[in-house]
Amino acid sequence: NAGVTQTPKFRVLKTGQSMTLLCAQDMNHEYMYWYRQDPGMGLRLIHYSVGEGTTAKGEVPDGYNVSRLKKQNFLLGLESAAPSQTSVYFCASWSPTEAFFGQGTRLTVV
Amino acid sequence: GEDVEQSLFLSVREGDSSVINCTYTDSSSTYLYWYKQEPGAGLQLLTYIFSNMDMKQDQRLTVLLNKKDKHLSLRIADTQTGDSAIYFCAERPPGSARQLTFGSGTQLTVLP
Numbered sequence: 001n002a003g004v005t006q007t008p009k010f011r012v013l014k015t016g017q018s019m020t021l022l023c024a025q026d027m028n029h030e031y032m033y034w035y036r037q038d039p040g041m042g043l044r045l046i047h048y049s050v051g052e053g054t055t056a057k058g059e060v061p062d063g064y065n066v067s068r069l070k071k072q073n074f075l076l077g078l079e080s081a082a083p084s085q086t087s088v089y090f091c092a093s094w095s096p097t098e099a100f101f102g103q104g105t106r107l108t109v110v
Numbered sequence: 111g112e113d114v115e116q117s118l119f120l121s122v123r124e125g126d127s128s129v130i131n132c133t134y135t136d137s138s139s140t141y142l143y144w145y146k147q148e149p150g151a152g153l154q155l156l157t158y159i160f161s162n163m164d165m166k167q168d169q170r171l172t173v174l175l176n177k178k179d180k181h182l183s184l185r186i187a188d189t190q191t192g193d194s195a196i197y198f199c200a201e202r203p204p205g206s207a208r209q210l211t212f213g214s215g216t217q218l219t220v221l222p
Contacts, residue, residue, distance in 0.1 A: 004152075031208050040118065042198060042212035043153075050207050058209070090152060094208045097141070101152035 002026055006091050006102035013081040013109045021076040021105050023091030031094040032074040033058075034066065036087040037104070043090060049074055081109045114201055116213035123221050128186040130216045132199035137180060139201040143210065144173065144184045147196045156184070156197075186218075194220045 004025045013019055023032065030051045035043040045058030049068040063085060065077045074093075078085060086109045091102040114134045122128045134142070140161050145153040159166045159173045159182075166173045172185040182199055196217050200210040 033209070035212075040214055042114075042214040043210075044212075045209055048207065048209065056207070092153075097158070098155055099143075099153075099208070099210060101145075101154075103152045104150075 004091055004093055004100050004102040006089075006105050008105060009103065010106050011108070013078075013107065015081060015083060015109060017081050018077070018079050019081065019107075020078075021089055021091075021107075023074045023076070023093075023102060024072055025074075025091075025093040025100070026072060027093060027095065027100065028071070029093035029095060029100075030071070032068065033092045033094075033099070034064075034074065034076045035090045035092065036060065037090060038087050046076065046089075081107075083109045085109050114199060114211050114213035116197075116199060116216045118214065119217050119219070121219045121221060122189050124189060124191060126189055128184075128189045128193070128218055128220075130184045130186075130197050130199075130218065132182040132184075132213055134180050134182065134199070134201045134211075136201055136203045136211070137177065138204055140204045141202040142173075142175060142182050143198075143200040143202070144171075144182075145198040145200065145212075147198065147215070149195075153198065189218075189220050191220045191222065194218055 033048040034046040047066040052071040089105045092099045143158040144156040170187045196215040
């Protein structure tokens with residue numbers, strides 16, 4: 001039981017490049033979330049999904065897209081990376097009472 | 111909208127108690143959480159409390175909830191160097207598709 005796994009763990013992008021972050025969970029959870037963490041700002045919700053085939057916007061969705069084609073996977077895409085998207089990205093999935101977090105992806109956009 | 115506030119830093123001596131405070135604004139929140147983040151790691155759930163409770167104790171951790179003042183605190187007894195980390199409080203409003211609103215985190219430093 002791996003829990004929540006994020007890939008990659010680190011990435012450096014040039015401005016304008018695109019990439020996809022993958023979140024995989026093996027707990028059969030319906031609810032999955034993408035957050036970004038910036039210094040002194042806690043975690044802010046980017047997008048979330050309440051089930052396979054569904055997605056919804058969170059607090060800071062601009063510049064990101066998501067897809068939930070399979071229940072166990074939640075993908076976060078950056079179509080044209082900007083330096084303001086330099087951050088640590090966390091994925092989470094929910095049991096009925098508890099959120100389980102991945103280890104994070106540290107993304108730097110230069 | 112919801113807003114969760116925490117002080118950014120706290121330093122304590124090893125063996126002392128630590129108290130990390132949090133205020134929130136959504137009085138209808140059903141659950142309130144404390145997470146711990148060690149350097150380079152994800153968030154680990156420490157404990158949570160239902161909104162109909164005033165206190166919850168779990169080994170060295172004590173959570174106090176004052177709904178009237180919308181104040182949540184986490185007390186760590188006999189603080190150890192391994193407790194050095196960032197601590198986040200988070201609220202979960204009802205009907206929010208389990209969205210959490212996080213505070214900015216409190217960096218706890220335990221001094222020898």
